[in-house]
Amino acid sequence: MPSKQVFESKDGATYTTSTGAPVGVPYAAQRVGFQGPLLLQDFHHIDLLAHFDRERIPERVVHAKGAGAHGYFEVTHDISDLTCAQLFSKVGNKARATVRFSTVGGESGSADTARDPRGFAIKLRTEEGNLDWVFNNTPVFFIRDPAKFPHFIHTQKRDPQTHLKDADMFWDYLSQNPESIHQVMILFSDRGTPDGYHHMHGYSGHTFKFVNKDGNFHYVQVHLIKDGGAKTFDNETAGKLAGDNPDYGIQSLFEDIESGNPPSWTVSVQTMTPEQAEKFRYNVLDLTKVWPHKEFPLRPVGKLVLNENPQNYFAEIEQAAFSPSHTVPGIEPSADPVLQSRLFSYPDTHRHRLGTNYNQLPVNAPIAPVANFQRDGSMAFNNQGARPNYQSSILPLAYKEKPYNVIKHETWLGAANADLSYITELDFEQPRALWQKVFNNTDREHLVHNVAVHIKGVRSAEVRDRQLSVFAAVDQDIADRIAQAIGVSTVKPLQVKPAAEAVRFKAYATDQA
CATH class of the missing domain: 2.40.180.10 (Catalase core domain)
Structure with a gap:
């Protein structure tokens, strides 16, 4: 192709390849003759296509948007x-x-x-x-056991077969994990939108x-x-x-x-x-x-x-x-x-x-100086020059202690985390206060409406009734109003253990490290 004048943008930048070489015709590709085959020597064209094929990074599994x-x-x-x-x-x-x-x-x-x-x-x-x-x-979340997290996220995304959002998956998981009800009630209030x-x-x-x-x-x-x-x-x-x-x-x-x-x-x-x-x-x-x-x-x-x-x-x-x-x-x-x-x-x-x-990466780089033994790897923008990448006696790094001597660690007196799936009346006290004392009449009406709109898509009566029983354990009025809104029979509350059987935090401060 004949050479063209190099164009400059309003901010003074000149169009270039990734190596900085100026390019006069960004939309052109080198060919043999006017209509002949493309030339592999055209670095600009290859550079453009190769980068285009790689310009998407993996999407966040959660928090993608x-x-x-x-x-x-x-x-x-x-x-x-x-x-x-x-x-x-x-x-x-x-x-x-x-x-x-x-x-x-x-x-x-x-x-x-x-x-x-x-x-x-x-x-x-x-x-x-x-x-x-x-x-x-939100000040709370659906789970308190980290082993449940990947499974929970799977049920909130797409069905493996249909590749569609599935109300049965959504409510099946939540109804089997009643500790989620506090977050569910916040989510299905207007606070969820x-x-x-x-x-x-x-x-x-x-x-x-x-x-x-x-x-x-x-x-x-x-x-x-x-x-x-x-x-x-x-x-x-x-x-x-x-x-x-x-x-x-x-x-x-x-x-x-x-x-x-x-x-x-x-x-x-x-x-x-x-x-x-x-x-x-x-x-x-x-x-x-x-x-x-x-x-x-x-x-x-x-x-x-x-x-x-x-x-x-x-x-x-x-x-x-x-x-x-x-x-x-x-x-x-x-x-x-x-x-x-x-x-x-x-x-x-x-x-x-x-x-x-x-x-x-610039958006993540700290303003504090970084000095450690990490080197190399992909995109090592700051590879720390000639500094040794081990604890050297020749060019030693300075080491700064924390401003406090020893944190007083928790010493576990009981099995505070022995069974995180243990459901008791304690799990329903705060959601009940949210419904009875925090929400006003409009909040309650919207919660019932929002749940009804979503849960009516559940095909399984077992899943639907199980979730209604969780709502009933918070307050029978919630379950009754949702049931009426979707035209099904009311259910009895989920039976849970008394609050006295809850496994509570049992730790005290000790000077022992």
């Missing part, structure tokens, strides 16, 4: 008595933040307004390394430990309360938007930030001493339970603000990799078994999805 933005977290209240993390050492400290919101069960092309929990993942870049808060928009991604609250769900400079710790749960209040859709509005604008959440977040209306959240913590945990009515390691605010009030910590849209979604949001194992000194995981499982699972999937050096 999402939106994100950047901003900052600012400390507004002193909590140095709780944690020695440097970020919280002084009021006014700031950290650059990247946040990714997401649905859980849907694929990357699914609707933003689907009835589903929402992910609320936050990466804070601190001087001591990245601190990731990988939260949800938030108005976009940035009009919802965020919760750690899990119990963490904040450790101060003396090595003493508090159990902590983190809350992000949306400034101006959370907003939700009813079932029909969410369904209509799913068809009219399935990307409503991504669009509304982007446009609000672009128009100078940045969303913000007030960040607070609930705290509990180990001694309080021993006396607490519920197991503090149980992801299906909340801590009553009357007993454990919110203590303000800071402010999260999102004021910057990504310039490139793939690079800055799709490649973002969050994990609850990304912590800093002064913040530790508790023995919550689901949290412990996530500590492994999240980095494992990042290595599969993005590569072993996922933390070297």
Whole structure:
């Protein structure tokens, strides 16, 4: 082909190959003569096709559909008595933040307004390394036993044969695991269909430990309360938007930030001493339970603000990799078994999805200097130069101890996690309070309607009645109203063991490491 003039873009960039060589005709391919065969020597064309064939990375197994933005977290209240993390050492400290919101069960092309929990993942870049808060928009979850998680997700996705969403799978699993009822009731209220991604609250769900400079710790749960209040859709509005604008959440977040209306959240913590945990009515390691605010009030910590849209979604949001194992000194995981499982699972999937050096990608790279013995592997952007990749006496690294001596570890006095599937009346107390005391009449009507719309698609009468019996164990009125709405007979409550038989958290603080 004859050579053409090289065109430049408005920002001054010149079109090139991946090696930087300028190309005059991006849509052309080299041929033998005017209509002859293509030439293998045309690196630009081969470069284009080869990259095109590889430009999709594995989709997240869960949380595939999402939106994100950047901003900052600012400390507004002193909590140095709780944690020695440097970020919280002084009021006014700031950290650059990247946040990714997401649905859980849907694929990357699914609707933003689907009835589903929402992910609320936050990466804070601190001087001591990245601190990731990988939260949800609900304070509880469906399970408290990590062995159940893969099976649970399978039932919320597609049937292996039909490749369709299946109401029988969905309710069969939930009805066999009644500890899920607290989250189910939140999901099938209007809270299950938030108005976009940035009009919802965020919760750690899990119990963490904040450790101060003396090595003493508090159990902590983190809350992000949306400034101006959370907003939700009813079932029909969410369904209509799913068809009219399935990307409503991504669009509304982007446009609000672009128009100078940045969303913000007030960040607070609930705290509990180990001694309080021993006396607490519920197991503090149980992801299906909340801590009553009357007993454990919110203590303000800071402010999260999102004021910057990504310039490139793939690079800055799709490649973002969050994990609850990304912590800093002064913040530790508790023995919550689901949290412990996530500590492994999240980095494992990042290595599969993005590569072993996922933390070297610009969106994930810490602002703190990195020095260790990890080298090589795919995409080693920062391979640490000539520094030895072992504990060298010739060019030794400095080693900084944690600011506290020894964390006072939990010592297990009882089988706190011996049988996580053990269902007792304790599992129904909080859902019952949600129905009887928190929900108003409109909330109750919408819950019944939303469940009825979904559960009427169940083909198995056994599965349907089993789930109705779980609702009846919360409050007979719920089951009766759902049964009436779908035109079936009412059922009796699921029989469960009394609260006194619950296996509760039994641990105490000891100086023994």
